[in-house]
Amino acid sequence: MDPFTERQVVAWVAAALDQGRGGHIITPNIDICRAVSKDPALGKLVAAAEVVVADGMPLVWASRLLGTPVPERVTGADLIWSLSAMAATAGRPVYLLGGPPGVAAKAAGELAGRCPGLEVCGVDAPPYGFEEDARELGRVRARLVAAGPSVVFVGLGFPRQDRLIAALRADLPRAWFVGCGSAIAFAAGAVPRAPVWMRRVGAEWLFRLASEPGRLARRYLVDDVPFAIRLLARSLLVRR
Known part of the structure; x- marks a missing residue:
């Protein structure tokens, strides 16, 4: 993990764009x-x-227990x-x-409304599994390259979005790609986001679980919570 604040990430990207680096x-x-x-391939x-x-x-929390703290949580949302x-x-x-059909376009409107002067040069909501179809992937690639963006937000979920980014980067070497998960849906207001206080105390997952229990119950309760507990316990043991 890079020890960056959100502000430092933005400054890093801005400086890289000025230097022509994606x-x-x-x-x-x-x-x-x-x-x-x-x-290991995902690693x-x-x-x-x-x-x-x-x-x-x-x-x-784990970074703090290990004695190598990152300054804050930085989310795609x-x-x-x-x-x-x-x-802008x-x-x-x-x-x-x-994102689902129509969601990216709604997010573009919201972003433009809150960031005066922002140019959203394109939106695309390809069907699920498009990256496995050479023709559909070619269409997505062609639209993206023709638009010529400086920053590309890709909200397909990990690892799909990041594998796609790895495949597209050579076509836009001076652009920055952000694997942002549900951020496009959050920006559009299609999916509600937890209150700020819940985000700060690490309880945003509880809000999302309550909002989408059918989709997230197994992921959070069976897979992620036990992993988080093991991670924190191991971090404490390593520090000691």
Whole structure:
């Protein structure tokens, strides 16, 4: 994990864009870390990103227990706003890729409304599994390259979004790609986000579980919570 605040991530991206350098941002949470722990290929995918910041308070707590603290939680759901604000100020276009039909377009309107001067140069909501179809992937690639964005938010969930980013980066070497999960849906208001106080104390997952129990119950309660407990326990033992 890079020890960056959200503000430092934005400054890093802005400086890189000014220098003509692109990159890839990944924001691992507990679920991503659990997946990486089981699959070395996913570990290499994460390690190849230019910026990797902790999206999850258990990761922040674990870093503190280990004596190598990261300063704060940095989420894709927050970066979509702060990076868009930077892009608006700098006159750099952004692109939204992912989400259900209509959601990316709604998110584009919300972002433009809150970031005066922002140019959303394109939105795309390809069907599930499009990356396995050479023709559909070619269409997505062609639309993205033609739009020529400086920042691309890809909301397909890990690892699909980050594998896609790895495949597309060579086509836009000066652009920054952000694997942002549900951030596009959050920005559109299609999915409610937890109150700020719940995010700060590490309880956002409880809000999301209550909002989407059918989809998230197994992931959170069976997979992620036990992994988080083991991670924190091991971090404490290693520190001692």
